[in-house]
Amino acid sequence: MARADGRDGGRGPDRLPGVHLGEGGRTASPWGRDRDGKPAVTSLRIAVVAPAAVPYTRGGYERLWTGVVNHLNERTDHRAELIKLPFPETTLHEVIDGYRRFSELDVGGFDLVLTGKYPGWMVRHPRHVIYLAHTLRGLYDTYPVEWVHCSDPRAEDARIRLGGIPESADIDTVLGIYSSLVTELGADHPDFAHPGPLGRALVHALDRIGMSPQRVVRHSAISHTVARREGYFPPGVGVEVMLPPTTLELTPKAGGEYFFTASRLDDPKRIEMIIAAMSAVEGDTPLLIAGTGPARERLESAAADDPRVRFLGFVPDDELTSLYAGALAVPFVPRDEDYGLITVEALGCGTPVVTTSDSGGPTEIVRDGANGFVCEPDGRSLGRVMNALANNPDLSTAMSAHCVDSVADINWPNLGRFLTRATPGPRHHPAPARAGGRPRLVLLSTYPIHDPRGGGQLRCFHLYRHLTESFDIDFVTLTDVDSPEWTASAEPGLTETAVPRSRAHHDAEVAASVHAGVPVSDLLGGSRIALTPRYLSVLHERLRGAAAVVLIQPYMLPALDIAGCELPVVLDNQNVEAVLKDQMYLSGPEADLVRAQVSRVEAAALSRARLSIACSQEDADLLQRLYPAAGAPSVVIPNGVDLDHLDFVDPRERVTRRLRWAEAYGDSGGELRLGLFIASWHSPNLRAAEWIHEMAPGMPEVRFLMAGSHTQAFDPATLPPNVIQLGVIGDATKHILLGTVDVALNPMLEGSGTNLKMVEYLAAGIPTVSTSFGGRGVAPADSGFYRVAGEDEFADLIADTVQREPTDPHLTRMVRRAQEHVRARFDWSVLAGRLTPHLEKLVRAD
Incomplete structure (x- = not known):
């Protein structure tokens, strides 16, 4: 060996x-x-x-x-x-x-x-x-699809047997079949022709073994x-x-006096199309072609009548970058290219790339009209674009900054970290065969939805994955600037492509947040989306053949405008954004400007929408009052819960679990009680958390477990000793807490949407203390599903709840009725079933 x-x-x-x-x-x-x-x-x-x-x-x-x-x-x-x-x-x-x-x-x-x-x-x-x-x-x-069967029955039998070899087999199984055939037929037999059906079966079997998940x-x-x-x-x-970078030392763009392309000169690169396109280019702008290959003589003959076309042959790397940088544009039009480093190299030099819709890899990077052009795969369409660039060279210069920015994150440090990472990250799952004629929805969001933690992520992930019985779901989301681009599929029918913000986009968000004194990443995520042309490129690809678009919050509306999308639009209002931001932002001219921008984009999105989804009837009514001219029909789809993965824990079992937990804190007498508050970092949640902090010293027997990103806003050293900051938690930890604590807290006094935490509390069987406002969209204050308290009696009601026996008939009846209420109305499958006919009607109408 x-x-x-x-x-x-x-x-x-x-x-x-x-x-x-x-x-x-x-x-x-x-x-x-x-x-x-x-x-x-x-x-x-x-x-x-x-x-x-x-x-x-x-x-x-x-x-x-x-x-x-x-x-x-x-x-x-x-x-x-x-x-x-x-x-x-x-x-x-x-x-x-x-x-x-x-x-x-x-x-x-x-x-x-x-x-x-x-x-x-x-x-x-x-x-x-x-x-x-x-x-x-x-x-x-x-x-070639017509090459199916072998000529000799022995070879045909072997081809069929090779197709049934599992990925768990040993390579010797395949090599044994091959060796036996060579002995029987002779090495020169026509069935060993390459390529051919026997060779195809052999290589597929070997690849199946070599690439097996077991290996x-x-x-x-x-x-x-x-x-x-x-x-x-x-x-x-x-x-x-992970898109790979180039080894070339790239040269900044300088001028633009010619078209330039660099390829192996063979049929799949379709240089003939570029030569043919030159017939539509007016003037004397030359076309320089670098590279060698078997088709050179034929290509030179095709270009013989156009003196502007010059073949450079082999070009060393240092000259190659200069040629990229000095070009007006780089036409690169291969047929279904794996990737195409030429695209990255040209854009990295600030030179736009012209490619075709069937070119494969280049279309993942080139965004039509931003860092280049994507045209139909024929000489006439390509010629129109090249002629426009030749007659307007300033267009190439104007695109230069977008070109460089669009590939800034395709670099060696990112690829090195990706290849040496110890555990797999989010993955592209090859989509299963799509149901014939099943409509596809494209969903836009300023944040990724896989591995959901916050309320918005949970809503997106669970609501739309339950729609896959009727629709194919494609999310196109933004993620952090230093993250790799990834595509993931949690289950058949739902995919997400998360595109990292460009450095320029990230910096613009940071600068605007500092200037306004408030975080504005969601607003700038959409309004400055042109700074991340890769997102627009992915979106443009996903929109092809889609039936409708869903905006997760209104902020990504500008992306649809840039993409020229004319599909019907659905707006999923997770909150009334104008109200939520007004509660979050301090007073001052900068914050007031942001408030006005939020209101404008929310109004525009509602006016564009053919269907508006609200999380509560209160939100639906408020949106109608704020934007009476919108006129889109609305449907209320509250936040829900995944009951398949959340157990109801009865009061007796809850006590047993809590006692085990308390022993870890040295409470062998069973006096310790546990309260739970889960919330993300939003201003209404922060105020609710502050209220809990104020109440905690008066209840030393209660450990207040604070979970979620809201905890990042508080210094643990300044909090009462019985307030425990758990930070952001995963599903496993959350489910343990939901099945262990004595009381759940929802002291909300403001905000928008439906409190997802409230639904989860009730589904798990936790006695819950909430304000009447906190129960909006879930159950009215007089429903008897939770204990209602105002500001003056909230602490007293917490203390009364934790002191009651687990067999207390009032609490037992309350939690069981609450769980039944949630199961009937708030299971994500139920909510998806409620939304489906509205979406089907929209798609049919269009």
Whole structure:
């Protein structure tokens, strides 16, 4: 077996930087834990395993792994080695031999193995991460569909058997079938033609084994185009996406006197289309074409009558960046490109890119009209765009800043962190076959919804995932500036693509918040969305073929305007934003300006909407009073609860759980009582929390457990000793608390929407003390489902509740009736069923 253990100078695994020997002489995992108990990566020895083309060529794939290895070695504490084996693939026999040799490669001396191309992923390692560029495309998505059957019955039988080999099989099973056929048929038999149906079955079986989740800890891809291709990944596996950067030192844009493109000169790059487009370009603007390849002679012949078209041949890297920077635009129009580093390189130099709607990878980055243009895949459409740029060179200059900003986050530090991360992040799940004719909704939000914690996230995640019986749901959301872009699917029918804010977008939000003296990230998230052109590019792609759009809050309305969206719009009003912001913001001219902007965008969104969703009837009435001209029909869909994952805990069991919890605090006598308040960081919640802080010293026997992001607004050192700040908590912790505490608190005096915490309290069977305002949209004050208190008696009612026996008939009857009320009216499946006919009517009407 070939060995590539990464050891040099006799240095054994006991001397690896950041790695120590555990008990029994085994190497301890370099993935430790940080102070918060989260996975933390120390220094790793990393093997990058890749095939070397024969004859050798240096394309985008080779440059990618060179860049990864150089970055990891020069800019991080990791040590990486690029391990390449020659891989000729002219014949099927060469291909199968390459798969065999990579499967025999021993990389046991490394902590992490990265692969990205066939047959490199046949290597075995307990921490194998695939960062896929492409499979052997000639046997996958570009394979001729008419080539189905083998000519010889023995080969046909083998082809059928290969299709049934499971991913758990050993590679020897496949190689055994292949070897037997070579013996029976002879190596020169026509069924061994490459490409061909037998070779396709062999390679698919080998890839199925090599890429199996049993052998790979993380599956990822260089683009969403690659991640979505049918058959590239094992069925149902999650695929993370990170766009790779370039190894070139990019040059800032200087002028714009010519069109420039750089590609391998072969059919898939469609250089002929660019040459044909030049016939529509007026004047003497030249087209410079860099690159070599088998189609050069034919392309030169096609351009023979146009002296403006010049072929430069091979261009070294330092000249390449200068050519990008000096170009008016870079037309790049391949057919279904995996990714296209040319796009990143041109945009990084500040030069817009012109691509086509079927070009694949480039369309993930190019946003039509912002950092380039996306046209139809024909010479006439491409020519119109190129002619417009030639006649208006200032347009290219105006786009330059957007171009650079759109790829600012595609860099080596982000990719390095992504590849060496210890645990998988949000993933792109290849979408299952869409139901024939099922309408698709595109939802826009200023925050991501997967791994939901806050009330808005929980509403988005659970309400819309329960709509997937009738609709396909595509979320397009904004996330933090330093996060990678990702696409995730929690279940069939619901996907989310989260796009990080650009640096310019983030800085604009921060500056506006400082100037106004209040946080305005939601407002600026939408009003300055043009600063994150990648979001608009993703949105433009998702809108194709959609039936309707749902705005989660009004703030992303400007994105629809920029995208030129004419689909029917639904507005999900999680709050009455004008009222909520008015309560949150202090007085002053800057804050007043923000208030006015919020009111304007809320009014505009309601006027645009064909359906308005409110969280309570009170909110629906208030929106009608504030914006009487809007006129959109409304439906009340309150916040709900996921009853499938939230248990009702009866009073006796609740006491048992609380006693176990109290023992951990040294209360063996059972005198300790637990109160719970869950809330996010909003001004009404902060005031409610302050009220609890004021009441706490008068009830020393109660531990007030404060959960959620609102806790970040308070210094624990200034709080009473019986107020315990838990911070942001996950679902598991929340469910434990909901099944343990003696009383739940909802001392709300202002705000908007429906209190999600109130619904969860009642569903879990917690005796709840609330103001009448806190019960809005859930149950009226006289319903008997919770205990109602005003400001003067709230503390007394808490004390009375925790002192009652668990068998108290009043409390027992109250919590059981409350739980029945919630189950009948607030289960997310019930609420989704209530919303579905309204959406179906909207879609049918359009």
